Amino acid sequence: MVACVVLLALAAGCSTQPSGEYTVKQGDTLRRIASSYGLSTKDIRKLNPKLQLLTVGQRIRVGTAKRVATNPVVQATGANVSVMAESSTNEVMPRRTIIEFPELGAVVVESHFTPSFDYPDDPKTFIKRPYLTCSSPTGHELCRIQFLESADDWEKRPLNFAVVHLPQHPTPFIVVVAVQPGGSDHDFESTVVGVVKGMLCDLIPEHPHSNVQGAFCVGKFGKDHRLGALSLNFIWEDGVHYQSHRYECTVYEWTGAEFRKKTVIETRLAYESWKDAAKELGFRCETDFGELLLPEYR
Numbered sequence: 001m002v003a004c005v006v007l008l009a010l011a012a013g014c015s016t017q018p019s020g021e022y023t024v025k026q027g028d029t030l031r032r033i034a035s036s037y038g039l040s041t042k043d044i045r046k047l048n049p050k051l052q053l054l055t056v057g058q059r060i061r062v063g064t065a066k067r068v069a070t071n072p073v074v075q076a077t078g079a080n081v082s083v084m085a086e087s088s089t090n091e092v093m094p095r096r097t098i099i100e101f102p103e104l105g106a107v108v109v110e111s112h113f114t115p116s117f118d119y120p121d122d123p124k125t126f127i128k129r130p131y132l133t134c135s136s137p138t139g140h141e142l143c144r145i146q147f148l149e150s151a152d153d154w155e156k157r158p159l160n161f162a163v164v165h166l167p168q169h170p171t172p173f174i175v176v177v178a179v180q181p182g183g184s185d186h187d188f189e190s191t192v193v194g195v196v197k198g199m200l201c202d203l204i205p206e207h208p209h210s211n212v213q214g215a216f217c218v219g220k221f222g223k224d225h226r227l228g229a230l231s232l233n234f235i236w237e238d239g240v241h242y243q244s245h246r247y248e249c250t251v252y253e254w255t256g257a258e259f260r261k262k263t264v265i266e267t268r269l270a271y272e273s274w275k276d277a278a279k280e281l282g283f284r285c286e287t288d289f290g291e292l293l294l295p296e297y298r
Helices: 030-036 041-047 274-280 289-293
Strands: 006-009 020-023 059-063 074-077 080-083 096-101 105-116 127-135 141-146 159-165 173-180 187-196 199-202 215-221 226-234 247-254 259-266
Touching: 030 041, 041 059, 105 159, 127 159, 127 173, 141 187, 141 199, 159 289, 173 215, 173 289, 187 215, 187 289, 215 274, 215 289, 226 259, 226 274, 247 274
Parallel strands: none
Antiparallel strands: 006 074, 020 059, 080 159, 096 105, 105 127, 127 141, 159 173, 173 187, 187 199, 215 226, 226 247, 247 259
16 A cells, blocks of 8 residues: 555634535535535435536535534644645635745745736736746746646636645645636646755646546655655546546656656546545545645635
């Protein structure tokens, strides 16, 4: 069995709400609704036997469960992870923090959203594409990483990032996730930023993409705890999103200079959860950075 860093969310002191029914909001998924009430997707389906697709404003039964409180700040087993800011479904907010790198000293990490005028006939119509910058405290830009460059509409695209400190690894990594919201699915684009030979670099230049029931994981894998990343996606065959699917997993291995694609493997069986799919493939990982950083879209 392959082991991965396990991240545990801390419970917050926010209020819970009475159970009974839940009204579906933009960006909700069945898995996210279920987990927010401490239920499984099977539990939700049993309570709502005619449920097929989720629509905004739809009411679904959640039984006697109470909503589970969560906090965007997390504590890690085997790693220290800091989430820079809680994301918002209503407004794209820039995020900024200062990270200490042993090789570089203080680095200012910040998310940005730049209009890209792709429709010259209508200058009011633009695409807000997110990007991340790393700069010195004096403003000298050390790296700039674009996301969702192939997006084809003008919806807002949230981006969030986390700083990951792994045991026996001298320098932190920045895990970045951006999302292109869609109708029945969302496109999550992820990467890892780190220092190589004294320079901050995009360590997965191809930027793995995952869908709404997929995952992006980073951790130390295997008996020898080799650093790597996983990108999981369900394989669209028959049925709807919220049924079981087979999964495809792209495995990236840390070489000391990048996370290099090692292999792509598929599950033999169909699963509702990416975690179960990962287990079949020999990986045990509890944290999807897409859900951690942009939870309202998973």
